[in-house]
Structure formats: structure tokens, C-alpha cells
Amino acid sequence: xxxxxxxxxxxxxxxxxxxxxxxxxxxxxxxxxxxxxxxxxxxxxxxxxxxxxxxxxxxxxxxxxxxxxxxxxxxxxxxxxxxxxxxxxxxxxxxxxxxxxxxxxxxxxxxxxxxxxxxxxxxxxxxxxxxxxxxxxxxxxxxxxxxxxxxxxxxxxxxxxxxxxxxxxxxxxxxxxxxxxxxxxxxxxxxxxxxxxxxxxxxxxxxxxxxxxxxxxxxxxxxxxxxxxxxxxxxxxxxxxxxxxxxxxxxxxxxxxxxxxxxxxxxxxxxxxxxxxxxxxxxxxxxxxxxxxxxxxxxxxxxxxxxxxxxxxxxxxxxxxxxxxxxxxxxxxxxxxxxxxxxxxxxxxxxxxxxxxxxxxxxxxxxxxxxxxxxxxxxxxxxxxxxxxxxxxxxxxxxxxxxxxxxxxxxxxxxxxxxxxxxxxxxxxxxxxxxxxxxxxxxxxxxxxxxxxxxxxxxxxxxxxxxxxxxxxxxxxxxxxxxxxxxxxxxxxxxxxxxxxxxxxxxxxxxxxxxxxxxxxxxxxxxxxxxxxxxxxxxxxxxxxxxxxxxxxxxxxxxxxxxxxxxxxxxxxxxxxxxxxxxxxxxxxxxxxxxxxxxxxxxxxxxxxxxxxxxxxxxxxxxxxxxxxxxxxxxxxxxxxxxxxxxxxxxxxxxxxxxxxxxxxxxxxxxxxxxxxxxxxxxxxxxxxxxxxxxxxxxxxxxxxxxxxxxxxxxxxxxxxxxxxxxxxxxxxxxxxxxxxxxxxxxxxxxxxxxxxxxxxxxxxxxxxxxxxxxxxxxxxxxxxxxxxxxxxxxxxxxxxxxxxxxxxxxxxxxxxxxxxxxxxxxxxxxxxxxxxxxxxxxxxxxxxxxxxxxxxxxxxxxxxxxxxxxxxxxxxxxxxxxxxxxxxxxxxxxxxxxxxxxxxxxxxxxxxxxxxxxxx
Numbered sequence: 001x002x003x004x005x006x007x008x009x010x011x012x013x014x015x016x017x018x019x020x021x022x023x024x025x026x027x028x029x030x031x032x033x034x035x036x037x038x039x040x041x042x043x044x045x046x047x048x049x050x051x052x053x054x055x056x057x058x059x060x061x062x063x064x065x066x067x068x069x070x071x072x073x074x075x076x077x078x079x080x081x082x083x084x085x086x087x088x089x090x091x092x093x094x095x096x097x098x099x100x101x102x103x104x105x106x107x108x109x110x111x112x113x114x115x116x117x118x119x120x121x122x123x124x125x126x127x128x129x130x131x132x133x134x135x136x137x138x139x140x141x142x143x144x145x146x147x148x149x150x151x152x153x154x155x156x157x158x159x160x161x162x163x164x165x166x167x168x169x170x171x172x173x174x175x176x177x178x179x180x181x182x183x184x185x186x187x188x189x190x191x192x193x194x195x196x197x198x199x200x201x202x203x204x205x206x207x208x209x210x211x212x213x214x215x216x217x218x219x220x221x222x223x224x225x226x227x228x229x230x231x232x233x234x235x236x237x238x239x240x241x242x243x244x245x246x247x248x249x250x251x252x253x254x255x256x257x258x259x260x261x262x263x264x265x266x267x268x269x270x271x272x273x274x275x276x277x278x279x280x281x282x283x284x285x286x287x288x289x290x291x292x293x294x295x296x297x298x299x300x301x302x303x304x305x306x307x308x309x310x311x312x313x314x315x316x317x318x319x320x321x322x323x324x325x326x327x328x329x330x331x332x333x334x335x336x337x338x339x340x341x342x343x344x345x346x347x348x349x350x351x352x353x354x355x356x357x358x359x360x361x362x363x364x365x366x367x368x369x370x371x372x373x374x375x376x377x378x379x380x381x382x383x384x385x386x387x388x389x390x391x392x393x394x395x396x397x398x399x400x401x402x403x404x405x406x407x408x409x410x411x412x413x414x415x416x417x418x419x420x421x422x423x424x425x426x427x428x429x430x431x432x433x434x435x436x437x438x439x440x441x442x443x444x445x446x447x448x449x450x451x452x453x454x455x456x457x458x459x460x461x462x463x464x465x466x467x468x469x470x471x472x473x474x475x476x477x478x479x480x481x482x483x484x485x486x487x488x489x490x491x492x493x494x495x496x497x498x499x500x501x502x503x504x505x506x507x508x509x510x511x512x513x514x515x516x517x518x519x520x521x522x523x524x525x526x527x528x529x530x531x532x533x534x535x536x537x538x539x540x541x542x543x544x545x546x547x548x549x550x551x552x553x554x555x556x557x558x559x560x561x562x563x564x565x566x567x568x569x570x571x572x573x574x575x576x577x578x579x580x581x582x583x584x585x586x587x588x589x590x591x592x593x594x595x596x597x598x599x600x601x602x603x604x605x606x607x608x609x610x611x612x613x614x615x616x617x618x619x620x621x622x623x624x625x626x627x628x629x630x631x632x633x634x635x636x637x638x639x640x641x642x643x644x645x646x647x648x649x650x651x652x653x654x655x656x657x658x659x660x661x662x663x664x665x666x667x668x669x670x671x672x673x674x675x676x677x678x679x680x681x682x683x684x685x686x687x688x689x690x691x692x693x694x695x696x697x698x699x700x701x702x703x704x705x706x707x708x709x710x711x712x713x714x715x716x717x718x719x720x721x722x723x724x725x726x727x728x729x730x731x732x733x734x735x736x737x738x739x740x741x742x743x744x745x746x747x748x749x750x751x752x753x754x755x756x757x758x759x760x761x762x763x764x765x766x767x768x769x770x771x772x773x774x775x776x777x778x779x780x781x782x783x784x785x786x787x788x789x790x791x792x793x794x795x796x797x798x799x800x801x802x803x804x805x806x807x808x809x810x811x812x813x814x815x816x817x818x819x820x821x822x823x824x825x826x827x828x829x830x831x832x833x834x835x836x837x838x839x840x841x842x843x844x845x846x847x848x849x850x851x852x853x854x855x856x857x858x859x860x861x862x863x864x865x866x867x868x869x870x871x872x873x874x875x876x877x878x879x880x881x882x883x884x885x886x887x888x889x890x891x892x893x894x895x896x897x898x899x900x901x902x903x904x905x906x907x908x909x910x911x912x913x914x915x916x917x918x919x920x921x
Contacts, residue, residue: 035051035106036105037080041091041101044102044103044104045103045149046103046104046105046150046151047083047105047151048118049080049152049153050154051069051080051359052070052109053073053109054111055109056068056069067113072382074382074409074413075415076107081346081349081360082419083103085342086422086423086425095430095439096437097439097441097442097443099433108157110157111157112157116161119161119165121146122146123168123170124144125144125145126449128145139167140451144451144452148429148452149170149172151173153176155177156253158172159179163187166189166190168451168452169456173459174191175425176418177226178193178195179226180229185477195479196479196481196506197478201308202230204511205234205237205238206237206243207237208330209241209243214243214279214524214527215243216527217238217243217526218245218247218270218280219231219280220281221249223252227253227284227310242546246274250263267292271296276526277526280304280305282306286310289317293320293323293326298322300325303326304328304329312331313417318494318495335503337420337423337467338420339414343414346407346410346411363406367402368406370382416484424471427464432455432458432461432462436458481506482505483503484500484503485500485502486498486499486501487517500514501515502518527547529549530551532560532564533582534560534583535554535580535581535582536554536580537551538550539551553580554568554581556577557570558570559571559583561582571584572584574744575587587740590814591656592654592655592815593814594656602651606648606651607648609825612832613645619840626843628842629843631855633786639676640681647677648825650670653669654666654817654820660732663730663731663732663733663748667731667759668722668726671718671721674763674824675714675718675766678770679715681790681794682714683710683711685787686705686773688774688787690705722759730751731749732748732749733748739812740813747814760801771794774790793830793831793833796830796834797827803823807819
């Protein structure tokens with residue numbers, strides 16, 4: 001009850017106010033005469049259009065009087081004509097039989113207060129002559145003068161209008177207000193629009209910037225709902241795509257002209273100084289863009305400007321002097337349907353003094369005046385407020401040709417997208433009315449007395465296709481028609497913007513290229529930093545934009561194969577790459593190849609050693625019964641030569657591409673063959689020591705001495721070592737991908753290096769024992785002195801293998817096997833040269849020393865010297881020899897030896913020698 005009481009009181013108060021206002025209607029009548037067009041009808045549709053661009057700025061306004069509009073805009077007139085033409089088409093059709101649509105159109109002057117005054121009249125009670133708006137608690141049954149509103153143009157004004165129209169849920173269809181906030185049906189339930197939300201325009205702009213690889217852009221926006229919403233959406237979408245915003249400039253919307261101009265100058269300086277920013281996105285009022293371009297046009301900055309629908313097709317900007325110095329302008333405009341019938345309508349317009357269209361009459365007056373006064377620049381003349389002072393003369397030329405030219409002037413100012421949106425708005429209302437009034441081809445069954453909210457409900461269900469254009473509102477009250485993208489183009493010294501290069505399909509979320517010139521924008525580079533090339537990575541400094549970075553080469557064995565790589569990737573283990581690589585190279589397989597120069601040298605010396613062994617064998621076979629051969633061991637010499645030949649042959653297994661078999665054979669072959677060789681040398685040195693060193697302990701040794709047993713035992717133990725090595729952890733092939741930077745080393749892994757060391761250590765132990773025995777026998781007769789040469793050969797062995805160890809450990813790569821080969825050759829040549837070359841020299845060049853008598857004489861002289869007997873004594877060798885038992889110089893057998901007695905050194909020495917061997921000399 002209390003609520004109803006308050007409503008009743010308010011109603012009576014408001015009625016009193018409305019009644020009082022009738023007493024002095026003069027101001028309202030002036031408003032109607034100048035700023036509105038009214039045509040009666042059964043159903044009235046309101047219209048809000050910006051025929052003028054602003055109101056006179058008067059900061060000293062202290063009373064709520066109406067402001068005067070200035071700067072006539074021909075494009076605003078075109079919008080009004082589009083609505084009138086669409087309504088007349090409906091009235092002339094059979095869509096609403098028996099129902100005539102009227103209209104009440106107001107000029108908003110792009111000013112919110114102006115629009116709200118018009119809306120108050122729209123909301124006045126139907127059939128009321130005093131424009132009285134009654135206050136009710138429930139407007140369900142409240143009938144308004146106007147049933148729906150087309151407009152306004154801007155989001156800023158539309159938001160304010162929509163809040164007021166929400167009271168009655170009066171349908172409001174805007175033809176160009178695209179702010180995102182207006183899609184919120186909670187706050188704006190009665191708002192609809194025949195254009196897409198700015199969300200899609202901003203997204204399309206971000207995609208455009210990203211597709212051309214522009215990652216360093218600037219943004220400019222005026223401080224109004226439309227511009228703030230659009231630019232914020234763009235920044236959000238762009239940053240999600242990796243685009244960085246170099247600067248974000250805002251032009252104050254409600255500030256004085258002086259403050260706005262000052263701010264625009266500051267923005268112009270920022271643009272001039274930002275040389276790396278080649279692309280700028282602008283959501284702003286056209287008037288601000290004009291001021292900005294007037295400053296920048298003298299600097300020839302040559303940038304790419306991405307224009308929102310609010311100024312992309314503004315003729316006043318195209319008329320600016322030196323506008324071509326600004327650069328390329330890429331504009332977004334709402335996708336349009338067919339407007340050919342409207343263009344014909346404009347061509348056939350004529351001046352009628354009694355016409356209610358005061359805005360068309362004003363245009364004809366201005367056009368007539370400007371054609372006479374300033375024929376070269378009619379555009380500026382019409383929009384310039386100084387020329388409008390002559391409007392009061394009501395002068396219109398009688399020249400019909402001139403008026404006809406005025407129609408073509410109107411045609412030049414048509415914005416196809418906006419005109420198409422206005423047409424769609426009216427058509428949607430007409431079809432909603434058809435459904436609401438239950439019209440058929442002959443009659444509408446319901447009367448026109450309905451509340452606005454009923455029409456809104458019917459409007460939301462409209463889904464038709466008119467001349468190829470689908471008219472349907474989504475759940476947010478928006479159209480998803482898409483956008484035309486066009487580029488401004490200089491033709492015959494004049495800038496035009498009717499060159500469509502692409503379209504943006506909202507549903508497919510993709511661009512449709514119409515002209516290849518669109519792709520020429522790829523040549524524009526707008527980046528904070530140059531792109532990092534393949535083989536580089538982006539390194540951003542802390543606190544910088546992600547788009548501002550340094551390019552650093554990838555490290556060795558890393559690569560990057562994309563532009564602006566965030567990181568470098570490691571090559572595979574079998575690949576390599578130098579620093580700054582875009583790809584990895586396969587590592588080359590390396591080993592000690594046969595045709596390598598060093599390998600050829602090694603092969604040569606190995607083959608030479610084998611050839612020398614064959615030569616020595618031939619020499620020894622031919623002279624097998626001579627003292628020189630017998631003193632060198634006889635048949636043992638041939639075994640020793642065979643083992644040395646195997647050592648030389650093992651060299652070939654260290655060369656070429658390794659495999660498991662060659663890896664296993666080469667070490668064992670060398671180890672066993674060289675052990676056999678050293679065992680033979682040990683046997684000879686031990687025999688010499690026992691034969692010439694008289695010591696009571698030798699009596700025990702000589703009884704057990706057997707050269708074949710010693711050789712077999714020493715060599716057999718090495719065979720066991722190698723067998724165990726091969727069984728448990730033998731050598732095998734291995735590919736080392738890490739040791740060398742650019743190659744894969746194919747080598748033999750020795751398996752158990754302990755076993756390898758034991759094998760070599762065992763040879764070294766035998767060589768050491770051999771060396772000790774040989775060293776003790778170094779003073780034997782010259783022609784019989786095997787011990788001295790064995791000593792030298794063992795010294796060469798020790799020097800070679802002691803040098804081998806540190807070199808082998810520190811050497812890497814394919815020449816590692818060559819280190820062991822050199823050691824094998826040096827130690828093998830040491831034995832061959834020291835133990836066989838001297839005998840060959842005697843056999844070939846000292847034949848006089850290779851006789852029995854020569855050997856006996858040397859032995860006799862050595863015995864006398866050892867017994868301290870003068871060689872010049874009267875004892876003759878021959879007589880002495882007759883009394884000496886047979887002596888064996890070489891292969892000693894102690895089976896027939898005699899016991900030592902202590903009569904004399906000479907007798908003892910002779911008695912230790914095997915008689916049978918000596919007699920053979």
C-alpha cells in the first residue's frame with residue numbers, strides 16, 4: 001500500500017509539472033523546428049542521428065538552456081535519408097497492410113544531453129500533445145508516443161539513451177554503437193544493434209597486426225566509452241598474441257578544447273619520436289584524428305594507421321592537406337548489403353520548400369551558398385561553422401543542375417556499412433511489427449495500441465534474409481555481419497577510401513583477401529627489435545617488453561630453426577653444430593683408416609719387419625749348421641722369429657674400421673706372440689747364465705733346465721690370462737659420440753683394463769727377469785755374447801712401453817691405436833735388430849769368424865783371461881784342446897757334464913760345458 005501511495009503522489013506531482021510546462025512551449029517549438037523531423041503515422045519510430053558534430057562550447061553556461069549545434073555533417077544527413085527511405089519502402093510495400101509507419105527524427109549533435117531530451121519526448125504518453133511523461137511503478141500497459149528508436153550513432157550517447165529507455169523496455173536499435181558493454185543484457189535489456197560488438201573489431205585488428213608480424217605498435221583512444229572499450233579489448237587480444245604496446249595515449253573527451261588540443265600535441269611528439277613504431281591503432285572521434293593528422297602531416301612520418309569504424313570513412317580527414325604524408329590507413333567498416341535502391345533515391349532528391357526534412361533543406365542552402373562562394377572546397381565550406389551564419393538567408397539556388405550536383409555530393413558521403421545497418425534496423429522493426437500485429441497480405445489483425453516491450457519481444461525473434469543479408473539478433477542483441485577492410489588510396493590527388501582489400505568473417509574468425517595489395521603491408525616492419533634469425537635465441541632484459549630483446553647465437557652443439565626462438569635445442573648425441581647454427585650436422589664416423597698417411601707408414605714398417613724376418617729365416621736355414629746360428633739358439637731362433645712375425649702381423653688388426661673380432665684378436669695376438677718371443681730370449685739368457693756363471697747353486701738348476709718347458713710354461717700362462725680376459729670382459733667395438741666434438745670415434749673398448757694391464761704387466765715381468773739374467777752375462781766372449789744383445793733388446797722394450805703408458809692415457813681420437821702400434825713396432829724391432837742382425841752380419845760379412853776354430857779361440861782367450869793366465873804363455877790351444885772335454889757353445893745339455901773340482905778355473909770352466917755340443921763345432 002505504501003508503495004502504491006508513493007507512486008500515486010509522484011504521478012500527481014509529475015502531472016502538475018507537465019501541465020505547467022504547456023504554458024510556455026516556445027523553447028520546445030524552436031527545438032522542433034530546427035533539430036527534428038516529424039512525419040505522422042499509425043506507428044511512430046524514433047530516430048537519433050548526428051547531423052551536426054558538436055554543440056557550441058560555452059563554459060560559462062549557468063542556466064539549463066538548450067545549446068546550439070554547429071558543424072553540419074553531410075554523413076549525418078545521409079543516415080537520416082537512409083532511415084526515411086527505408087520507412088517509405090515499407091509503407092509502399094504490402095508488408096504492413098493498412099498500417100503506416102511515421103517517424104520522429106532528432107539531431108543529437110553527438111551530445112548526450114541533446115539525445116536525452118529527444119528520448120524524453122519519445123517516452124511521452126501516446127496521443128499527448130504536451131510531451132508529458134507519466135511516472136508509473138509499472139509500465140507494462142503504458143503506451144508511448146514512439147514504439148521504437150533507431151540510433152544513436154555513438155556508444156557514448158547510446159549508453160545514456162539505453163538506460164533511460166530501460167524503464168519502458170522500448171526497443172533501441174543502434175546502427176553503429178559497438179561498445180562491448182552494450183552486449184550486457186542485464187544492464188541494457190532493450191538495446192539491440194545491427195552491427196557487431198567491438199569485441200570482434202578489436203579481435204580482428206589484433207589478428208591483422210599479428211598476421212603481418214607487427215609486434216611493436218602504439219595505441220591512441222579518446223576517453224569515451226566506445227574508444228576505451230575498443231582499445232582495451234584490442235590491447236588484451238594483441239598481448240595474448242604476443243604483440244607489445246609501445247605507448248598507450250588517451251585524449252580527454254570531456255575536457256575543454258584547449259586541453260584536448262594540448263594533449264593531442266603531446267601525442268604527436270610521442271609518435272614523431274617513436275621511430276621504431278610503424279603501426280598505430282586509433283579508436284577515437286574523427287575530430288581528434290583530424291587535429292592529430294594536421295600536426296603530423298607536415299612531418300612525413302609514413303606509418304600504418306589502423307582505423308576503427310568511428311573515423312575510417314570520414315571525408316573531412318581525406319580533405320586534409322598533405323594527408324598522404326601520414327602513411328597508409330587501413331580502415332574497418334561494418335559489412336554492408338546492397339544499397340543500390342538508396343543510391344537511386346538520393347540521385348532523385350529535389351528541393352521542396354514545404355518539405356518537413358529541415359536537414360535536407362539546410363544542406364541545399366549550404367551547398368548553394370558554398371558553390372557560389374567557395375566552389376573549390378565545398379566540403380570545408382559546408383562543415384565550417386563560419387559559413388553557416390549565412391543559413392539565415394534561406395537562399396537556395398534555382399539552378400536545378402547545381403542542386404543535382406548536390407545530390408551527387410551526398411552520394412560521395414555515403415557510408416555503405418552504416419546505411420546498410422540503418423536499412424536492416426528498419427526492416428527488422430517492420431518484420432517484428434508484422435509478427436506482433438499478425439499481418440497477412442491484406443490486413444493486420446491487431447491494432448497499433450501496444451506497449452514497447454511487446455515489440456521488443458517480437459524483435460528478438462526476427463530471423464529473415466533480405467536481399468542476401470541475414471537479419472537476426474543473437475542472444476546479446478548483436479549482429480554478426482562482419483567487417484570490410486579497406487585501404488585509403490590517393491587517386492588524382494584526392495584520398496579515397498572505397499577500395500576494399502579484405503573482409504573479416506566473424507563466424508569463421510578469418511580474413512578473406514579481396515585484393516593482393518593487402519599483402520603489401522607485410523613489407524612494413526614494426527618491431528622493437530629485429531627478428532632473431534635461425535641459430536639465435538631471444539634474450540630479454542629484466543623489466544623490458546618481451547618484444548624488446550637481444551639476439552644471441554646458440555652455443556656449440558645447440559640449434560634453433562625458427563625465427564625469434566625462445567630457446568636453443570641440444571643436438572642429438574650423434575650430431576654436432578657450431579655456434580649460431582640453424583640445424584645439426586651428423587657426426588662423421590672416424591677411425592684409423594688404412595689410407596691415412598700415418599697408417600701407411602705403420603703398414604710399411606710392419607711389412608718391412610715381416611720381410612726382414614723372412615730374409616733372416618732364409619739366411620739361418622742356409623747356415624743352420626754354422627756356429628753363428630747355433631750360438632743364437634738353433635731351432636729356438638726360428639720359433640722366436642715366428643713370434644716376432646706374429647707381432648708384426650698384429651699391427652694390421654689395429655688399423656681400419658674396428659669390429660668385435662678384430663678387437664678381441666689384436667691384443668691377444670700381440671700379447672701371446674710377444675710373450676713367446678720374450679720367453680725364448682729368457683730361455684737363452686738363462687742357459688748362458690748357467691753355462692758361464694759357476695756357482696754351487698747352479699748344480700741344482702742345470703739338472704732341471706729344459707728350454708721347451710720354460711717356453712711352454714711362460715707362454716701358456718699368458719694364454720690363460722688372455723682366455724680369461726676374453727671370457728669375462730673382453731675387448732669389443734664401441735662408438736664414442738662424446739669424446740670428439742664433430743666426429744664419432746669408432747674404436748675398440750678394451751673391456752677390462754685390469755686384464756689388459758695384467759697382460760702387459762706379465763710381459764714386462766718376463767722381460768725384467770730376462771734382462772736380469774742377460775745383464776749378468778754381458779761380459780761373455782764377443783762372438784758368443786748373446787746376453788749383451790738380449791740386454792739391449794729388453795732395454796728398448798722397457799723404454800717403449802714406459803713411454804707408451806702416459807701417451808696412451810692422454811691421447812684421444814682416431815690415432816689412439818697408432819700409439820700402441822708404434823710401441824709394438826719399436827719393441828719388436830728392438831728384439832729383431834739386437835738379437836738377429838748381429839748374427840746375420842757375421843754370417844754375411846764376417847765369414848772368417850763363423851768357423852769352429854774362431855769360436856774355440858775366442859772361448860779359449862776368454863777362459864785364460866778369466867783364469868788370469870797370460871795369453872802369451874807356451875800352452876798351445878791345440879794341445880790344451882786335446883785335454884779339454886767336448887764343449888757345446890749353444891744349446892747346453894747338462895746330461896754329460898762333470899762335477900766341478902777346484903784344481904783350476906780353466907778346468908772347472910771346461911768341465912761345465914756339454915761335450916757333445918762342443919765337438920760339433
